[in-house]
Amino acid sequence: MTNSIREIPQSAGYLIIGSNTTENHPVIGSMIKNEVQNNKKQLVVVDPRRIELAKFADYYLPIRPGTNIAILNGFMHVIIKEGLYDKTFVETRTEGFEDLKNTVEKYTPSYVAEICGLDNPEDIAAAARLMASMKPMALYYSMGITQFVSGVNGVKSTANLQMLLGNMGVEGGGVNPLRGQNNVQGACDMGALPATYPAYQPVANEDNKKKFEAAWGAKDLSMKPGLTLVEMMNAAHAGEIKGMYIMGENPVMSDPNQQHVIEALDNLELLVVQDIFLTETAQHAHVVLPSCAFLEKEGTVTNTERRVQPMHRVLDPAPLVRDDWWITMQMANRMGADWEYENARDIFAEIRKVTPSYAGITYDRIEKELLQWPCPTKEHPGTQFLHRENFSRGKGLFTGVEYTAPYEETDREYPLVLTTGRILPQFHTGTMSRNSKVLEETAPEGFVEVHPNDAINLNINDGEVVSVSTRRGSIRIKARVAGRSKANVVFIPFHFYESCANRLTVDCLDPGCKIPEYKVCACRVEKIGA
Amino acid sequence: MEKIRITIDGKEVFGERGQTIMEVARDNGIDIPHLCYHPKLSKTGACRLCLVRIDGRMLKTSCTEFAMDGMNVVTEDDGLKGIRRWLLGLLLLEGEHNCLYCDADGDCELQKYVKMYNVEKSDEDFPRNLREVDYVTSNAIKRNENRCILCSRCIRACKEVQVSNVWGFTERGSQTHLIADDDRRIGESSCVKCGACVQLCPTGALTFQPVLGTGLNWEFDKESSICIYCGVGCKIDFYKNKEGLLVKTRGNDDGPNKGHLCVKGRFGFDFVQSPKRLTKPLMKKDGQFVEVGWDEALDFVADRMKGIKDKGGPDAIAALSSAKCTNEENYLVQKLMRGVIGTNNVDHCARL
Numbered sequence A: 001m002t003n004s005i006r007e008i009p010q011s012a013g014y015l016i017i018g019s020n021t022t023e024n025h026p027v028i029g030s031m032i033k034n035e036v037q038n039n040k041k042q043l044v045v046v047d048p049r050r051i052e053l054a055k056f057a058d059y060y061l062p063i064r065p066g067t068n069i070a071i072l073n074g075f076m077h078v079i080i081k082e083g084l085y086d087k088t089f090v091e092t093r094t095e096g097f098e099d100l101k102n103t104v105e106k107y108t109p110s111y112v113a114e115i116c117g118l119d120n121p122e123d124i125a126a127a128a129r130l131m132a133s134m135k136p137m138a139l140y141y142s143m144g145i146t147q148f149v150s151g152v153n154g155v156k157s158t159a160n161l162q163m164l165l166g167n168m169g170v171e172g173g174g175v176n177p178l179r180g181q182n183n184v185q186g187a188c189d190m191g192a193l194p195a196t197y198p199a200y201q202p203v204a205n206e207d208n209k210k211k212f213e214a215a216w217g218a219k220d221l222s223m224k225p226g227l228t229l230v231e232m233m234n235a236a237h238a239g240e241i242k243g244m245y246i247m248g249e250n251p252v253m254s255d256p257n258q259q260h261v262i263e264a265l266d267n268l269e270l271l272v273v274q275d276i277f278l279t280e281t282a283q284h285a286h287v288v289l290p291s292c293a294f295l296e297k298e299g300t301v302t303n304t305e306r307r308v309q310p311m312h313r314v315l316d317p318a319p320l321v322r323d324d325w326w327i328t329m330q331m332a333n334r335m336g337a338d339w340e341y342e343n344a345r346d347i348f349a350e351i352r353k354v355t356p357s358y359a360g361i362t363y364d365r366i367e368k369e370l371l372q373w374p375c376p377t378k379e380h381p382g383t384q385f386l387h388r389e390n391f392s393r394g395k396g397l398f399t400g401v402e403y404t405a406p407y408e409e410t411d412r413e414y415p416l417v418l419t420t421g422r423i424l425p426q427f428h429t430g431t432m433s434r435n436s437k438v439l440e441e442t443a444p445e446g447f448v449e450v451h452p453n454d455a456i457n458l459n460i461n462d463g464e465v466v467s468v469s470t471r472r473g474s475i476r477i478k479a480r481v482a483g484r485s486k487a488n489v490v491f492i493p494f495h496f497y498e499s500c501a502n503r504l505t506v507d508c509l510d511p512g513c514k515i516p517e518y519k520v521c522a523c524r525v526e527k528i529g530a
Numbered sequence B: 001m002e003k004i005r006i007t008i009d010g011k012e013v014f015g016e017r018g019q020t021i022m023e024v025a026r027d028n029g030i031d032i033p034h035l036c037y038h039p040k041l042s043k044t045g046a047c048r049l050c051l052v053r054i055d056g057r058m059l060k061t062s063c064t065e066f067a068m069d070g071m072n073v074v075t076e077d078d079g080l081k082g083i084r085r086w087l088l089g090l091l092l093l094e095g096e097h098n099c100l101y102c103d104a105d106g107d108c109e110l111q112k113y114v115k116m117y118n119v120e121k122s123d124e125d126f127p128r129n130l131r132e133v134d135y136v137t138s139n140a141i142k143r144n145e146n147r148c149i150l151c152s153r154c155i156r157a158c159k160e161v162q163v164s165n166v167w168g169f170t171e172r173g174s175q176t177h178l179i180a181d182d183d184r185r186i187g188e189s190s191c192v193k194c195g196a197c198v199q200l201c202p203t204g205a206l207t208f209q210p211v212l213g214t215g216l217n218w219e220f221d222k223e224s225s226i227c228i229y230c231g232v233g234c235k236i237d238f239y240k241n242k243e244g245l246l247v248k249t250r251g252n253d254d255g256p257n258k259g260h261l262c263v264k265g266r267f268g269f270d271f272v273q274s275p276k277r278l279t280k281p282l283m284k285k286d287g288q289f290v291e292v293g294w295d296e297a298l299d300f301v302a303d304r305m306k307g308i309k310d311k312g313g314p315d316a317i318a319a320l321s322s323a324k325c326t327n328e329e330n331y332l333v334q335k336l337m338r339g340v341i342g343t344n345n346v347d348h349c350a351r352l
Ligand code: SF4
Pocket: B096, B097, B098, B099, B100, B102, B103, B104, B105, B106, B108, B109, B110, B111, B147, B203, B204, B205
C-alpha cells in the first residue's frame, strides 16, 4: 500500500476494485464500512460479484471478470473529457499525460459498458464524476486486479487513475493493494523473488552482485533471474529442475492446474517439504521436516501497509519441532556454509545491513514504535505514505494501457466464466483454517455459486451436487444458487481439497509478472445423471 | 484545537473543546465509573453510572456532557455514591446474577463496580424480565441475556466496529431485550463471528464458546503476536490456560487493527495445537513415510542437493519460500539459494 490503514478515516471516499475486502481483509473492510455507513463517506465498488461492500456503495458496477482495465479507462475517459482531473498535479508531478489521453480516448462509457457487460453506460460516467469529487479518494484493490494475464497492466491503470485525480502522495489517498497473506509483503521485501535481492535490488546488476558477494562472503552469485513458481513447476515437469525445497507452501492446492503440479513434483529427484502439517504437497515429498507454527516462533513480519511488527513466542514447540530458520541454516551448513545465527534477532541484524529500506528498523524499536519502511536510519520515523514529494523515478509516469480480453474465452462447450477466490471463514489452502474448529464448522465444504437464471437453464437446485468442468479437469461440488455473481459467471472458493478449484484453473501467465490467471477461465456446469 | 481548563475533584486539568468530561478525565488519568461508555463507541448516556456533579449543583452524565472552560467537576461525593449504589442494585435485581458460575469469570465490569461500592442484592420483589438464553446456536458466541444490563455496547460494536449491524433492542421498558437481526438466535443470524461485541460487552452476557470450561480467567497467561492469516497484520493477545492450551484472543489496541479482529484471527488458532501437527522428521522409504532423526534427514537432503548441483548445475534446484514465514526465514531461504547453492530460483506465493 502506498498509504496506511490508519488513514482510512481521512479519505473522502473509496474505489474498491477487484477486492472482496470484507471477506479477504475483513478488518480493513470493517473500517471502510464504518466510514461509509456512519460517517457519510462515498464508495464506488467494481466487482463481478455482488460482494458485501456493494450494499454500501453509491455506485456498484458488476463488470464481466477480466475487464478491469476497460472500466478504469472508461472512468479516465470521462474525467479527462469533462476536465475533472487534478490539473496542477498532472502538470507538476507527472509526465505522459498525452499518451494516457490518447489511449483512453476511445473508451467512451457506451464502448466500456459493452466490454464490461454493464446495462447502463451513464453509471460509469456518474461514478467517475463522483470519484473526481472525493478529495482525496483511496483506491483499494487485490487479486481481482492482479490475477489476470493482464495483471501488470491492471496495476498500471489503477496508478493512472490515482495520479489523474491527484490522489498520490496525500494522506487518505493512494493506490492500496491488499496483500493476501500475513507476510507476502515481507517475503517480497526479503528477496524471496526470482529477480531481486532484498529491497528489490535486481540480481541482474553487477553492483548488486558485488555488494551481496561482499556481504555474504560468497563467490560468483548468479546474475540470471530465476524461475517463478509456475515456471518452476513447468521446469520440474520437463525434468530441468530436479531438486526442490518448499518451506511452508502448498502448491498442490494453491497452484493452477493441479494435475500438472502433481506430475511435476513426482518427477523430482528430491522434494523437501518443511511444514507444520503433512499437507497435500508434503505427501509427495522425499523428506518432510516439521517446523514451528507462528505462535511458536519469534521474528518479524511486514503487513500490507509496510509496517514491520514483532511476532512473539506464545507457545513452546514440541520437542523435535524446529524453527524454520534453524532448518534452513542446518541445510546451508551441511552444504558448505558456516552460518552461526543464534536466533531470529541475529538474522535481522544482517537483514538491516543489506536492506536499505529496513536499515533503521530494530527489534527494540518495533516493540515500542509503529514503523513502516522505508526507514533508512535509526533516527528515521518510518514512512506513513509514499510519494509525498516525488515518485521513485522523479515524475509519475502515465502509461496508457489497452484492454485485452482474458486468455480463455467462453465457447459452446464451455459457456460459463469460472472465477475463484476465498471466503471469510476459510483461508487459502485450508492448512490452518480447516484445522481450526470454529472456522471449519462454519464453512465445512466448497460450493459453486451459480446465478439463479443460469440455475434455471441448467435445471439445478440450490444444494444439489453438480459437475463443473474445464479443459483441464472436472470436479463435483454443491451448487449454491445466489444472485451474487453475474449471470454466466460462477464462483468457487479454492480452500477445499475435496472440490479443488485449482483442478480447473488455467496456468497461463501474465507475461510481465507471471501471475496465473485464476480469476477467469471457461467452464461448464452440468447436472449429474442428467 | 482550543484548549480548555477545568477542575476535576479539586485538580486543575486541561482538555480540548469538544471533548466530554469523561474524555478529559481519562486523558488526565482520572477514572469515572461507567458501564455503557466505551472509548471506541458512540455515546448513549444509558446507564447513568457516570453521573458527576457540575459546579456544585447539576448532575450530568459525564460521558455525554461536554467539558466547558472553567467548569468545576466533582466525580464522587456521598450523594453520587448513593446514586451509584442504587443504580447498581437495580441492575442486579433486573437480571439473574450469580458470579459463582458466570461465564465472565471475574472479567466483568458490573462485578467490579458492585464490589467497589459494596452493593448487595436486595430481596425486594422486582418485575423481572425473563429473557431467552441462547447457549448453543453459535459455535462462537454464547448469549445469556439474564446477565445483560442493556448497555448497548454490543449493538454499537457491531454497528460501528464490525459494521454488520446484527444486534438490536426490541420491545420497551422492562421488556427490552437484545435481538439478532429480525429476532433470530445468534447462530441463525447474519453474525460473522468477529467477536467485537463479546470483546466490548462489560458483563458475562456474551462470551466466547471455545474458552468455556478451560480454566479461570486470572490464571490465563497472555502474550501478543501477529495474526497468521491475511496481510492486514492484526495484533492479537493470545491467552493460554494453566495446561498451556490456547483458549481465547483479544484484539490488541496497538496494532493496525486497533483492537478489532475477524473470525480468522479471533478463532483460527487451535490448528497450532492440533494432534495432526508434524512432530518428527519423516523420510519416504519404500513409498512409506518413516520417522527419522534430524541428522539423518538433513544429511540426506544436503547430499542429494549436492549431487543434483554437481550433475545439473545450481539451476537444477529451486525453492519456494513462504508468505506465512517471518522476514528472517524468508531472508535465509533466498540466501541459501543464492549464496550457497548459486541459483536465483526462489519464489513464493505472492502471486497466488
Ligand atoms: S455478569 Fe458480572 S455481575 Fe453478573 S453474574 Fe456475571 S460476573 Fe457477576
